[in-house]
Amino acid sequence: xxxxxxxxxxxxxxxxxxxxxxxxxxxxxxxxxxxxxxxxxxxxxxxxxxxxxxxxxxxxxxxxxxxxxxxxxxxxxxxxxxxxxxxxxxxxxxxxxxxxxxxxxxxxxxxxxxxxxxxxxxxxxxxxxxxxxxxxxxxxxxxxxxxxxxxxxxxxxxxxxxxxxxxxxxxxxxxxxxxxxxxxxxxxxxxxxxxxxxxxxxxxxxxxxxxxxxxxxxxxxxxxxxxxxxxxxxxxxxxxxxxxxxxxxxxxxxxxxxxxxxxxxxxxxxxxxxxxxxxxxxxxxxxxxxxxxxxxxxxxxxxxxxxxxxxxxxxxxxxxxxxxxxxxxxxxxxxxxxxxxxxxxxxxxxxxxxxxxxxxxxxxxxxxxxxxxxxxxxxxxxxxxxxxxxxxxxxxxxxxxxxxxxxxxxxxxxxxxxxxxxxxxxxxxxxxxxxxxxxxxxxxxxxxxxxxxxxxxxxxxxxxxxxxxxxxxxxxxxxxxxxxxxxxxxxxxxxxxxxxxxxxxxxxxxxxxxxxxxxxxxxxxxxxxxxxxx
Amino acid sequence: xxxxxxxxxxxxxxxxxxxxxxxxxxxxxxxxxxxxxxxxxxxxxxxxxxxxxxxxxxxxxxxxxxxxxxxxxxxxxxxxxxxxxxxxxxxxxxxxxxxxxxxxxxxxxxxxxxxxxxxxxxxxxxxxxxxxxxxxxxxxxxxxxxxxxxxxxxxxxxxxxxxxxxxxxxxxxxxxxxxxxxxxxxxxxxxxxxxxxxxxxxxxxxxxxxxxxxxxxxxxxxxxxxxxxxxxxxxxxxxxxxxxxxxxxxxxxxxxxxxxxxxxxxxxxxxxxxxxxxxxxxxxxxxxxxxxxxxxxxxxxxxxxxxxxxxxxxxxx
Numbered sequence: 001x002x003x004x005x006x007x008x009x010x011x012x013x014x015x016x017x018x019x020x021x022x023x024x025x026x027x028x029x030x031x032x033x034x035x036x037x038x039x040x041x042x043x044x045x046x047x048x049x050x051x052x053x054x055x056x057x058x059x060x061x062x063x064x065x066x067x068x069x070x071x072x073x074x075x076x077x078x079x080x081x082x083x084x085x086x087x088x089x090x091x092x093x094x095x096x097x098x099x100x101x102x103x104x105x106x107x108x109x110x111x112x113x114x115x116x117x118x119x120x121x122x123x124x125x126x127x128x129x130x131x132x133x134x135x136x137x138x139x140x141x142x143x144x145x146x147x148x149x150x151x152x153x154x155x156x157x158x159x160x161x162x163x164x165x166x167x168x169x170x171x172x173x174x175x176x177x178x179x180x181x182x183x184x185x186x187x188x189x190x191x192x193x194x195x196x197x198x199x200x201x202x203x204x205x206x207x208x209x210x211x212x213x214x215x216x217x218x219x220x221x222x223x224x225x226x227x228x229x230x231x232x233x234x235x236x237x238x239x240x241x242x243x244x245x246x247x248x249x250x251x252x253x254x255x256x257x258x259x260x261x262x263x264x265x266x267x268x269x270x271x272x273x274x275x276x277x278x279x280x281x282x283x284x285x286x287x288x289x290x291x292x293x294x295x296x297x298x299x300x301x302x303x304x305x306x307x308x309x310x311x312x313x314x315x316x317x318x319x320x321x322x323x324x325x326x327x328x329x330x331x332x333x334x335x336x337x338x339x340x341x342x343x344x345x346x347x348x349x350x351x352x353x354x355x356x357x358x359x360x361x362x363x364x365x366x367x368x369x370x371x372x373x374x375x376x377x378x379x380x381x382x383x384x385x386x387x388x389x390x391x392x393x394x395x396x397x398x399x400x401x402x403x404x405x406x407x408x409x410x411x412x413x414x415x416x417x418x419x420x421x422x423x424x425x426x427x428x429x430x431x432x433x434x435x436x437x438x439x440x441x442x443x444x445x446x447x448x449x450x451x452x453x454x455x456x457x458x459x460x461x462x463x464x465x466x467x468x469x470x471x472x473x474x475x476x477x478x479x480x481x482x483x484x485x486x487x488x489x490x491x492x493x494x495x496x497x498x499x500x501x502x503x504x505x506x507x508x509x510x511x512x513x514x515x516x517x518x519x520x521x522x523x524x525x526x527x528x529x530x531x532x533x534x
Numbered sequence: 535x536x537x538x539x540x541x542x543x544x545x546x547x548x549x550x551x552x553x554x555x556x557x558x559x560x561x562x563x564x565x566x567x568x569x570x571x572x573x574x575x576x577x578x579x580x581x582x583x584x585x586x587x588x589x590x591x592x593x594x595x596x597x598x599x600x601x602x603x604x605x606x607x608x609x610x611x612x613x614x615x616x617x618x619x620x621x622x623x624x625x626x627x628x629x630x631x632x633x634x635x636x637x638x639x640x641x642x643x644x645x646x647x648x649x650x651x652x653x654x655x656x657x658x659x660x661x662x663x664x665x666x667x668x669x670x671x672x673x674x675x676x677x678x679x680x681x682x683x684x685x686x687x688x689x690x691x692x693x694x695x696x697x698x699x700x701x702x703x704x705x706x707x708x709x710x711x712x713x714x715x716x717x718x719x720x721x722x723x724x725x726x727x728x729x730x731x732x733x734x735x736x737x738x739x740x741x742x743x744x745x746x747x748x749x750x751x752x753x754x755x756x757x758x759x760x761x762x763x764x765x766x767x768x769x770x771x772x773x774x775x776x777x778x779x780x781x782x783x784x785x786x787x788x789x790x791x792x793x794x795x796x797x798x799x800x801x802x803x804x805x806x807x808x809x810x811x812x813x814x815x816x817x818x819x820x821x822x823x824x825x826x827x828x829x830x831x832x833x834x835x836x837x838x839x840x841x842x843x844x845x846x847x848x849x850x851x
Contacts, residue, residue, distance in 0.1 A: 133572065133618055135584075136572055136581055139581045206707075236699075239808065243699050249691040250690040250698045270691075
């Protein structure tokens, strides 16, 4: 019986043999977590996975990210602009000098008119090329940009609404698509999405919606050091983690994003490499700071930070997290030198709660809005249940308002005093945050001017001293002073225990041993250009 | 017969209207906001408001419904807010892929179910009957997405004999009838056929058993008809009930393939719906659900007509 079964299996094998094509040397096949190919017209959707695979591959920004090193946090570097500076005496005006000789994949030139045309595309809804879908992705990334004009063929002047010394970071999210291609595609962005043209190291050969995107090396790329070594990159949407794992183990792809933690031992057993690195990600509870909330007492906030057994949580996730120590991790240039050490100390947590007037008969009631899944949320249900046990063990009364990821994002569009939160009775929210640049790491989350919908200061934190520190960072034009100011901001928010910081994701991806030369940068974005296939 | 079919077709109009209302209502009842799914979490409110206006989500729900109904009646279905592509083209290409899988799965499930169910009903040996009952019980009890993952682990990961995902080799577009594409179909077809196999086997078995106990079978035996001739009469009598169940199962298979298509990354309507749900792509959700519901209604109508052809008593009734 078993012999027959084996013969049948061999028969199936013969059928399948023709289904497993021989792959050209230098073709990298990636299984993404997205359920569809990210938007390819210029400004990708699908979060930073979209930026990773349909952004920095096909396009360039004026300011790119240096993704060549694994041991330091990725920082910005010249991209399509070779240099930039604020105008002396007029700090809201910026001059960007553009790189000369840059060609789009269709052979047309990149210049100042292209920059103006592309900014019109996302910010000027009267322009013929305005695309609401790209605008939706890009506008929030450049909140202070209000003016743009070409000075000469290779110089543009950009104006910000307020003094913003960190403006170059914002410009790292804006990509430049070919105006000629848009004309050629009948001025139709839907058609451009199928045949996009950028200046990036990879050009798009084919987009098959919901199935795959085929990229190939752009030999004419301006940065000769980053001309891809690969011939092709194929990207497949695979939203289901089990599918990605099986596809990698079966050799149908060479690289998968975010393997499920429980699949990692099996992947290692199958000879796959699990690549991780810290990166600017933050999984935390953002508390309500409005009157009446228990979180307004610093002792309660410190107690919650000390109650969480992060080592146990790390074990729960199979080692795929780093223990939270603040908004950014130790070793980060903005970490600073906080005196409050976030660690597991339940005895101290209990003591602090007692000092704050809480006890077994009067527990601080906290209710956190959480999601069942979602981009960057890691494994929200088991993680939150674990944290709940930890918090309750020291004397909190913790409950959750559980919702689907998209509903949580919508929930976060209103501050804690909004209808949604008031109705749910929540006084905390658990949305993982990308802390890539100073605006996304601090300004939008902690500054009192950035209450939703303008920003993401959901808990209505209002601390004039903190506002001043953040403003100082955004008005310091000297790089060292800027870093120092950001470190001061971080030191202050940790010492005030303004959030309950719990974990940093480790950005795991699994890849076949055939993938060589990949350096996992400390970033949400990654560089595919140095990769070769063995 | 033609009049009967026409009358049934006319009955579909109010049903279709009700379905469209239900589809629209349910999609809008779900929590979350369609625009929030396509913008970054901290997008400014003015961007969100502008997009709402652009896509017409700023209008009252009844206005949105009638606008949608108007474009839907022209066969347009509107534009996907996730991709900007036409909903009609998205749904039609995905529906074609789902139909391919559904035809394979129904063929496999119904053929096996008729053979197994008939064998169990006729079996003198209790072992055969119990074995078939066990198979059908497993079919209706095993979660098909779990089975899908197990099949992938065994045949794709451990043995490496079949591809674990996709509709065809990576350099092909669309589906073709060749070895490579057939190999990609094997596992999803098996996984998808398990539930209808279980349900239809049980129905065939019990209906044939019941028919066999009827007096006309004794009369046929007394008349000296061969077993094969009697089987033909039994099957004809059992057919209306079995056809009704098969029709429902085929419909379920089309609409219920979300998990299977997601596990196998098969770009059909299930995969499209899954993606649309997470992106809150309401036009895609509405369009796909409406097409699936329409297909289900037409399938039921077809089954009813066939039933009437097989059993004229239904028409008289």
